[in-house]
Amino acid sequence: xxxxxxxxxxxxxxxxxxxxxxxxxxxxxxxxxxxxxxxxxxxxxxxxxxxxxxxxxxxxxxxxxxxxxxxxxxxxxxxxxxxxxxxxxxxxxxxxxxxxxxxxxxxxxxxxxxxxxxxxxxxxxxxxxxxxxxxxxxxxxxxxxxxxxxxxxxxxxxxxxxxxxxxxxxxxxxxxxxxxxxxxxxxxxxxxxxxxxxxxxxxxxxxxxxxxxxxxxxxxxxxxxxxxxxxxxxxxxxxxxxxxxxxxxxxxxxxxxxxxxxxxxxxxxxxxxxxxxxxxxxxxxxxxxxxxxxxxxxxxxxxxxxxxxxxxxxxxxxxxxxxxxxxxxxxxxxxxxxx
Amino acid sequence: xxxxxxxxxxxxxxxxxxxxxxxxxxxxxxxxxxxxxxxxxxxxxxxxxxxxxxxxxxxxxxxxxxxxxxxxxxxxxxxxx
Numbered sequence: 001x002x003x004x005x006x007x008x009x010x011x012x013x014x015x016x017x018x019x020x021x022x023x024x025x026x027x028x029x030x031x032x033x034x035x036x037x038x039x040x041x042x043x044x045x046x047x048x049x050x051x052x053x054x055x056x057x058x059x060x061x062x063x064x065x066x067x068x069x070x071x072x073x074x075x076x077x078x079x080x081x082x083x084x085x086x087x088x089x090x091x092x093x094x095x096x097x098x099x100x101x102x103x104x105x106x107x108x109x110x111x112x113x114x115x116x117x118x119x120x121x122x123x124x125x126x127x128x129x130x131x132x133x134x135x136x137x138x139x140x141x142x143x144x145x146x147x148x149x150x151x152x153x154x155x156x157x158x159x160x161x162x163x164x165x166x167x168x169x170x171x172x173x174x175x176x177x178x179x180x181x182x183x184x185x186x187x188x189x190x191x192x193x194x195x196x197x198x199x200x201x202x203x204x205x206x207x208x209x210x211x212x213x214x215x216x217x218x219x220x221x222x223x224x225x226x227x228x229x230x231x232x233x234x235x236x237x238x239x240x241x242x243x244x245x246x247x248x249x250x251x252x253x254x255x256x257x258x259x260x261x262x263x264x265x266x267x268x269x270x271x272x273x274x275x276x277x278x279x280x281x282x283x284x285x286x287x288x289x290x291x292x293x294x295x296x297x298x299x300x301x302x303x304x305x306x307x308x309x310x311x312x313x314x315x316x317x318x319x320x321x322x323x324x325x326x327x328x329x330x331x332x333x334x335x336x337x338x339x
Numbered sequence: 340x341x342x343x344x345x346x347x348x349x350x351x352x353x354x355x356x357x358x359x360x361x362x363x364x365x366x367x368x369x370x371x372x373x374x375x376x377x378x379x380x381x382x383x384x385x386x387x388x389x390x391x392x393x394x395x396x397x398x399x400x401x402x403x404x405x406x407x408x409x410x411x412x413x414x415x416x417x418x419x420x
Contacts (some may be wrong), residue, residue, distance in 0.1 A: 007347060009387055010383070010385065056349075056383070057348060057349035057350075057410065058348050058349060058387065074403075104346065104348055105348075105349075105410065106411070109410075110355070155345070156412065210350055211350075211352060211381070211383075211407070212383075212384075213383065214384070233370040258369060282406070292350050292410060293350045293382075293409075294350070294405070294407065294409060333402075
């Protein structure tokens with residue numbers, strides 16, 4: 001068991017996400033920085049889909065009521081056990097009665113706490129992730145509050161023969177956590193609605209992350225983009241940025257009225273009638289999740305083939321990390337589990 | 340006497356007052372104690388109470404009411420005890 005003494009700004013139970021219910025209008029939720037979350041589970045020897053905690057800017061204070069092993073990953077922050085600084089990106093044994101707390105966050109915006117066995121809240125539609133907007137999943141569908149008690153589960157990797165081994169990530173695998181990110185975008189479905197000059201401008205411009213940046217989406221501030229003239233098709237709204245309703249892929253960028261692009265993330269609405277200029281490649285969403293106002297974003301256009309290559313590269317890198325940590329990772333198995 | 344700063348724990352909009360029509364949390368020369376609320380940061384539609392991480396005498400707000408701050412920015416200057 002773990003007891004929440006102070007919840008931090010917004011601490012949520014998250015996992016790899018509730019995939020497969022997009023058609024019901026249910027976005028996946030789950031850890032916004034999937035890579036940091038996954039590495040946390042590797043470091044503590046968990047099943048790769050075990051639930052952990054995600055916190056934004058201000059970390060929680062948690063008292064553990066049993067011996068366990070934790071790992072803190074994601075944004076750069078000082079993790080303390082009973083006031084003593086601990087390494088990030090490493091497994092850290094914690095004794096019954098000890099308290100985890102955090103110093104100020106110095107880079108990035110989201111931290112992850114993996115606990116050996118996983119946070120054992122009920123599974124809803126196959127996932128323990130919190131979808132706050134409709135108070136679904138996680139711990140009572142909401143951010144943690146003081147006094148909450150979370151059970152620790154048994155989601156330990158069945159083939160992990162190195163349970164008590166102290167694991168530490170090779171620093172060469174640390175995320176950059178820079179205050180700017182260049183994100184790869186596959187254009188479509190609605191980039192045809194913009195003038196060629198505006199499409200070019202989108203890929204040349206520097207955008208700034210606004211204050212409206214959360215798990216639903218990141219609103220960016222940048223130059224206004226212009227639409228080509230058209231006759232409004234049946235079923236579309238009258239604004240030039242309206243189209244006949246379509247699905248919004250995870251990471252898609254909509255640009256209502258040509259102003260302030262919104263990158264849709266894991267808690268976003270799954271479809272609607274705004275133009276989607278393009279979709280951020282899935283492996284770049286982790287870097288986006290660590291940005292905050294007033295960080296900067298630029299976009300680079302890539303083909304679907306290049307997007308797939310980047311995903312393969314990211315998967316291969318995870319496999320390499322798993323090997324270096326002696327963690328029994330098998331991508332094929334992961335794929336089967338998520339189907 | 341040394342000058343010390345209280346830093347923003349999150350990026351966002353800084354508010355010196357608990358509500359628009361109320362007085363600022365701190366006035367010149369006021370004693371400030373650890374844990375005391377010195378301002379509010381608005382971020383992601385949430386309000387974070389910023390608390391003093393040290394004791395001191397309030398000198399000035401470095402950031403104007405309603406101004407945007409990056410994470411880690413100095414918000415308040417204290418004369419150290």
